[in-house]
Amino acid sequence: MLFQALTLPEPLSQGIDEAGFTECTPIQALTLPLTLGGKDVAGQGQTGTGKTAAFLITLFDRLLRQAGGGGQPRALILAPTRELVVQIEHDARLLGAHCGFSILAVYGGVDYQKQRETLRAGVDIVIGTPGRLIDYLKQKVCSLKAVDMLVIDEADRMFDLGFIGDLRYILRSLPPYDRRQNLMFSATLNHRVMELAYEFMNMPEEVRVDADQLTAANIEEVLYHVASKEKFSLLLGLLRREAMERVMIFVNTKREGERLQALMTANDCKSRMISGDVAQEKRLKIMRDFKAGKLPVLIATDVASRGLHIEGVSHVINYDLPEDSEDYVHRIGRTARAGATGKAISLADERGALSLEAIEAYIGHPIPTEWAEDDLFVTDFKRAARPVRSGKGPNANRIPEGGAKKRPRRRRS
Incomplete structure (x- = not known):
């Protein structure tokens, strides 16, 4: 189905054309006829299949055809991570460039006062994480009583991150569910998410694309069994x-990510690492550099596994196999987006192998296994310097030029 067959308002059609969109993806072809007709939809589709464009096109179409909200937000989009909020804002400004709506991204870590003043002055569309938005609501910076459309993106992740209480607080601040349109999209719609859907949506249509195949067909998957002490040797090989033009490497913990980045740096592999503990401004800069091609390797925890669209990611590497099977689907979905091809490589060490059976049961197929030949391992790599531990003084752990400190002899009494 072509977008021009949808008879959208001219300003929206112009933004779609400039974004280079011509033909609907399967999830768009199934949902847009429903959502443009005013129906509530809970949609599931593989990552990278155009779910964000589906709800943004519906949102702009609805706002263009209806009267304004008197300076209060008319549409609200909720997402679980700051990175995803920033990406949705970018896509919204691209598709809605000629629609004339004011858009504000609300998330923690940056611009608290600036966001607050902009929200108080009045905006049409708010895209945000629940925590920062609730902070402004409690201060009565704005009201959500004029919201005509609600979108919840990556709803299953909202559960994982414990946002359910925050979600219900925000839902109580909105008009009744039958006086607004409600959309929910995710790569996985489980039983818990659908319970929430029936709680805040108005008789939603459930739309699933490729529900039996959670991983995209254009992703080449491969698994290597490797001892933990040889993982970096194999990774380097x-x-x-x-x-690998642009690669994302996933780890399970911040500590492992920092250790891996130190090893990469010691071996002249340019990389940066992001996790939930990295300052927001720094995270955004790293993501900008990676998207622009200035940074070839991005090491990340699962803060970057959901919803982010980065063109040209040729490879995803699971340096650690995820403990949550759903995270495997979202991680490898960072490659092969929008019809492109990609490769997902997983390294299963002694600990990671414990998660393998559950992952393969969840995705519905075994991950093809390859056995690494000896020449693939890089054995002469440089070791990373050990981090300096904090002591009582600035030189507490410094080793003098003459060698290690000698312990003073104890006098015998």
């Missing part, structure tokens, strides 16, 4: 052998 893979990075040197494969034509």
